[in-house]
Amino acid sequence: MTTGTTGTTDEAPLFGPESQFGAFFDDPRWALAVIRATVLEAAHPQIGAALADNSTFVAHPWRRLRNTFLSMRRMFDADPAVRAREAARLNRLHARMSGYDSRGRAYDAMDRATRAWVVATLFESAVTMCRLSGQPLDQDTMERLYAEYRAFLAALDGDAAELPEELNDFWRYFDRVVEDELENNEAVRVILYRLFDHLPAPALLDGAPTLWAAGRAVVGPLLGSITVASLPEAYRRRAGLPEMPGTTALMQGVYLSAGLTRFLPEGWIDPGAIIETLSLAPDSDDPRARTVTALRAGMERASALLRLLTPWSGGSGPEPAASAATGATEATGATGATGASRRSAEEFFRQVLDQTGDGHLDWPDLAAMARELSTRLDLDEPDETRLYDAFAAWWRELQAALDTDGDGRVSADEYAAAVPCLAGPALIRVAEVLFDATDKDRSGTIDADEHRALFRTAFHRDLTATTGGTYDRSAFVGDFLAFMSGRRGNSPYDPLLADA
Numbered sequence: 001m002t003t004g005t006t007g008t009t010d011e012a013p014l015f016g017p018e019s020q021f022g023a024f025f026d027d028p029r030w031a032l033a034v035i036r037a038t039v040l041e042a043a044h045p046q047i048g049a050a051l052a053d054n055s056t057f058v059a060h061p062w063r064r065l066r067n068t069f070l071s072m073r074r075m076f077d078a079d080p081a082v083r084a085r086e087a088a089r090l091n092r093l094h095a096r097m098s099g100y101d102s103r104g105r106a107y108d109a110m111d112r113a114t115r116a117w118v119v120a121t122l123f124e125s126a127v128t129m130c131r132l133s134g135q136p137l138d139q140d141t142m143e144r145l146y147a148e149y150r151a152f153l154a155a156l157d158g159d160a161a162e163l164p165e166e167l168n169d170f171w172r173y174f175d176r177v178v179e180d181e182l183e184n185n186e187a188v189r190v191i192l193y194r195l196f197d198h199l200p201a202p203a204l205l206d207g208a209p210t211l212w213a214a215g216r217a218v219v220g221p222l223l224g225s226i227t228v229a230s231l232p233e234a235y236r237r238r239a240g241l242p243e244m245p246g247t248t249a250l251m252q253g254v255y256l257s258a259g260l261t262r263f264l265p266e267g268w269i270d271p272g273a274i275i276e277t278l279s280l281a282p283d284s285d286d287p288r289a290r291t292v293t294a295l296r297a298g299m300e301r302a303s304a305l306l307r308l309l310t311p312w313s314g315g316s317g318p319e320p321a322a323s324a325a326t327g328a329t330e331a332t333g334a335t336g337a338t339g340a341s342r343r344s345a346e347e348f349f350r351q352v353l354d355q356t357g358d359g360h361l362d363w364p365d366l367a368a369m370a371r372e373l374s375t376r377l378d379l380d381e382p383d384e385t386r387l388y389d390a391f392a393a394w395w396r397e398l399q400a401a402l403d404t405d406g407d408g409r410v411s412a413d414e415y416a417a418a419v420p421c422l423a424g425p426a427l428i429r430v431a432e433v434l435f436d437a438t439d440k441d442r443s444g445t446i447d448a449d450e451h452r453a454l455f456r457t458a459f460h461r462d463l464t465a466t467t468g469g470t471y472d473r474s475a476f477v478g479d480f481l482a483f484m485s486g487r488r489g490n491s492p493y494d495p496l497l498a499d500a
Contacts, residue, residue: 012144016078020145021126025073026270029129029258034068035223036230037125039191040182043235046114048187049101054109054364056372058190059350059357062202066275067375075152087155092381093371096388102186116153116162117177123149124174132230132252133259143167178232184239192228192241196220226251345416352484353415361398362409366391373434383437390433393426431480435473445470 013019024030041047051057057064074086097109108114123146130137137145146167150160164170197220201212228241229251236243353361355368370391374384402410402418438446447470 013078014148014151015076015083019076019148020141021076021148024126025076027258028261029133029255030126032226032230032255032258033125033129034122035227036128037121039188039227039231040121040125040178040235041118042187042191043182043185043239044114044117044177045101045105045181045183045185046107046109046111047118048183048185049099049105049107050097050109051187052101052185052190053099054097054356054367056355056357056368058195059200059355061195061199062275063372067372069275075155076148083155088381089375090156092384096367112157112162115156116160119149119153120163120170120174120177123170128230129255132255134256135259146170175232175234178235179238182235182238184241188239192224196224222250226254230255346412349412349415354412360409360411361402361415363392363395366395377434377437379437383433386433387430387437390426390429394424394430397424397426427481427484428477430484431477432473434480435476438476439473445472446476 016022042051055064071086071090074082075090077083077086091110094109094115098107100106126145127137127142150163150165153163154160164173197216199216199220201209225244225247228236229243229247231241235241349361353365355365355372367388370384370388373379374387379387398410399408401424402414404414405411435446436442441447
């Protein structure tokens, strides 16, 4: 019997829920493996540079986690059409990422050897997670898993030639890259020493900053130490990453504990549902919102009690003055003239505009917005290209109007001094592209079904529709411009571009 990329009746398929990858997907250990793989990816010079310039994982890590989870699920879907569509989307996304790092070295997200390294880290981290949790893979299972990851790479690149055909050769390839190419770069340091220590709260926990900060103060350094201890010794030595005494035993204990979840009844752990729930806001119309609201109320009470018991507090939630400034901004139109509105403008700059979290607004930030909108709305190539072109035109307008010192980017101060310039003709084009992508029947209005598809599926919220159950172009464009120019907070777009 012939063998295809999806397997036969005589062997496990390479894709779908019956694949070896499918068996790992609902495994809590997979979260530890993905974090480890991300560090090994970031340590590659090309990937590290691309992450530093283009990624939103610092400012919006939970959103990045959700998108990565959904993409992996699609790439291992049993339906070839689903895999092909996701591969095409990823290739369009990566084709827009190229440039130079701080040392003048070129990077290109479409470089085939670099993309092969991403797949290699995922496979090797899956094998390592099983070994560290006391359940090492046998040779046959490891061979099957490796075949699945090579098929994954082939779905992206057309073939898997950049990864060795044989598993024994893979280990020599992996050791060579670790020894000769990986480095301790900015992206690695941000993940290990900034992201874990300053991880913003997901939407679910945003109302309990003290409780979140207290938990993060313990879990953040712990997670960083476990990740470092799990990395290949050759890389730790070359990168000069310190390993605290006892960390190895702690790491093995965490992996072993996570591995015990295999005894839980099937279906008890659903990572997709967990990630979606963490992304919900209490005022969402999602059926799970009532439970989320009750849970969040309890967390807020616990946070208030903790604040009374200790003088230390922190977190990512806004201070009362910032909340008041937001209300003032909505009332006055956010001119930036007063101290209160200026604070609100700076908050909007940090939460929405500065997508990469580097403290400035430039093209990668707007490209990240276009990427997120395209992903959430599942746009086809023509609409996606129109959206990117509209954002590029908006960036040119912003640069001309706000970049007063001519350094090629916009600072928070430059933005706060000229907020009204944000809502120019190019931003209207962005809104119109989104409207056209939602108006599937080209009726000139978004009907009830299109309205639900956009704001419930993509944004997890409802907008108040215009009379007759429709939402016309003018109302849509006006609402989007009010949000993107910082004049309106708490809009349905918050979960899309502002939530971490």
